[in-house]
Amino acid sequence: MLTKARIKYIKSLQLKKYRKQEQRFVVEGEKSVIELLKSDFLTEMLLVTEAFQQRHSALLKQFNGECVMVKPSELNGLGELKTNEMALAVAVMKENKPFEMHATKWTLVLDDIRDPGNLGTIIRIADWYALQGIIASPETTDLYSGKVIQATMGSFTRVPVFYTSLPEFLHGNSVAVLGAFLQGENIHHFASPEGGFLVIGNESAGISHEVARYVTHRVTIPRFGKAESLNAAVATAVLCDNLNRQSAR
Amino acid sequence: MLTKARIKYIKSLQLKKYRKQEQRFVVEGEKSVIELLKSDFLTEMLLVTEAFQQRHSALLKQFNGECVMVKPSELNGLGELKTNEMALAVAVMKENKPFEMHATKWTLVLDDIRDPGNLGTIIRIADWYALQGIIASPETTDLYSGKVIQATMGSFTRVPVFYTSLPEFLHGNSVAVLGAFLQGENIHHFASPEGGFLVIGNESAGISHEVARYVTHRVTIPRFGKAESLNAAVATAVLCDNLNRQSAR
Numbered sequence: 422m423l424t425k426a427r428i429k430y431i432k433s434l435q436l437k438k439y440r441k442q443e444q445r446f447v448v449e450g451e452k453s454v455i456e457l458l459k460s461d462f463l464t465e466m467l468l469v470t471e472a473f474q475q476r477h478s479a480l481l482k483q484f485n486g487e488c489v490m491v492k493p494s495e496l497n498g499l500g501e502l503k504t505n506e507m508a509l510a511v512a513v514m515k516e517n518k519p520f521e522m523h524a525t526k527w528t529l530v531l532d533d534i535r536d537p538g539n540l541g542t543i544i545r546i547a548d549w550y551a552l553q554g555i556i557a558s559p560e561t562t563d564l565y566s567g568k569v570i571q572a573t574m575g576s577f578t579r580v581p582v583f584y585t586s587l588p589e590f591l592h593g594n595s596v597a598v599l600g601a602f603l604q605g606e607n608i609h610h611f612a613s614p615e616g617g618f619l620v621i622g623n624e625s626a627g628i629s630h631e632v633a634r635y636v637t638h639r640v641t642i643p644r645f646g647k648a649e650s651l652n653a654a655v656a657t658a659v660l661c662d663n664l665n666r667q668s669a670r
Numbered sequence: 671m672l673t674k675a676r677i678k679y680i681k682s683l684q685l686k687k688y689r690k691q692e693q694r695f696v697v698e699g700e701k702s703v704i705e706l707l708k709s710d711f712l713t714e715m716l717l718v719t720e721a722f723q724q725r726h727s728a729l730l731k732q733f734n735g736e737c738v739m740v741k742p743s744e745l746n747g748l749g750e751l752k753t754n755e756m757a758l759a760v761a762v763m764k765e766n767k768p769f770e771m772h773a774t775k776w777t778l779v780l781d782d783i784r785d786p787g788n789l790g791t792i793i794r795i796a797d798w799y800a801l802q803g804i805i806a807s808p809e810t811t812d813l814y815s816g817k818v819i820q821a822t823m824g825s826f827t828r829v830p831v832f833y834t835s836l837p838e839f840l841h842g843n844s845v846a847v848l849g850a851f852l853q854g855e856n857i858h859h860f861a862s863p864e865g866g867f868l869v870i871g872n873e874s875a876g877i878s879h880e881v882a883r884y885v886t887h888r889v890t891i892p893r894f895g896k897a898e899s900l901n902a903a904v905a906t907a908v909l910c911d912n913l914n915r916q917s918a919r
Contacts, residue, residue, distance in 0.1 A: 545900065548895045548897035549895050549896075549897040574899070575897075579895070579897075609915050642911065645798065645800040645914055648795075648824075651798055652791050652794065652903070654901070655794075655903060659908055665892070665894055
């Protein structure tokens, strides 16, 4: 049953403070919940409607946690999605720790990405281009917020994110560090190393001075028209496409 | 003075119904208002703070419309931006009409893009890559909504958008029509024509059957990892980058 205490608990997880305290986060909508159940994340609680249960009975049979049947009207308004008539899950956060990195593959470094939609879209891009994962500055927006999880379209289950001080992390590393700048070498003609770090800066301020010191190659996306810049997630995708094109040669 | 009637009028323009009726829209924030004033859009009314006036006095001297001095506290909450302590403008919509198109250049065709952030970002991308403009299906979200204008970062002043029935528009045209599909020719190896139309489909449904009939070349962005798809604006940017790279060869 969907008790008042449960509703309160789920809603409290919309705030970073309570997510941190409980080490839990919310996943909403059919596609995202399915990706969650298929992943190595631990799902603590599942709220599903009859429609979801009928469509995904096989997947639900494998689920050992608590599963509550709810009406679509109960689900709507419980989370942050405008409409969600299928499912909502409470899952356990993963420990914030470094992931395996090979020098011949690419890893994204996010220097203070503040917009949840941008972070979610960047995680989806990292998944599409098979990057190894994301190193994020402590000021980068919280991976586990509803808007970020939603914008990843399930890719949060496959892309590891490690929050840490970027100067400390980059200090003493020996692989190439590409930085996206408005002035830099044209990525269309850039002779790229096989792998390394690709640094994407903050939406307004770009890459900070502290991080720029560690950049070994400044690259830029050639501009043909008059826009001053590209959105951070858009720039990430264009750069990843160019780097992957080079590796594939 | 910022009268109650004025506040009500400005706030009413947040709704498409009133924008259509008045043929006016709102532009918010320092950068966007500056781009508006430098453009060929007609600005009807300007609300500026002292800070904005001091920084942009030369630009304001050239402005012949009604200019009202307001306090930052008055500006905040008047529009849709979380914080805006600089300026807000009411401008006149442009007539919905076709723009000049050359067969050797690229024009975007949007088949039902519903998310305002996506449309705004796509307009910014079109500006960056110097596309000729955008043909949008009638169901595509309204160009003049606050969120779209905001996401264009001023590029709405430079990229013409024409809303029209896509099948009617594409019928009988003789240039190449590229369509972004999940299955199609790899854009990295695609021998592209010099120009034509690039069709981007709806965020969930992709390109509709009615429009797909007119697509002469199905293209796709190669996937290296596991994400099912890319965000519509992100895909637009990667395709435009590849098409421009080819033209630049």
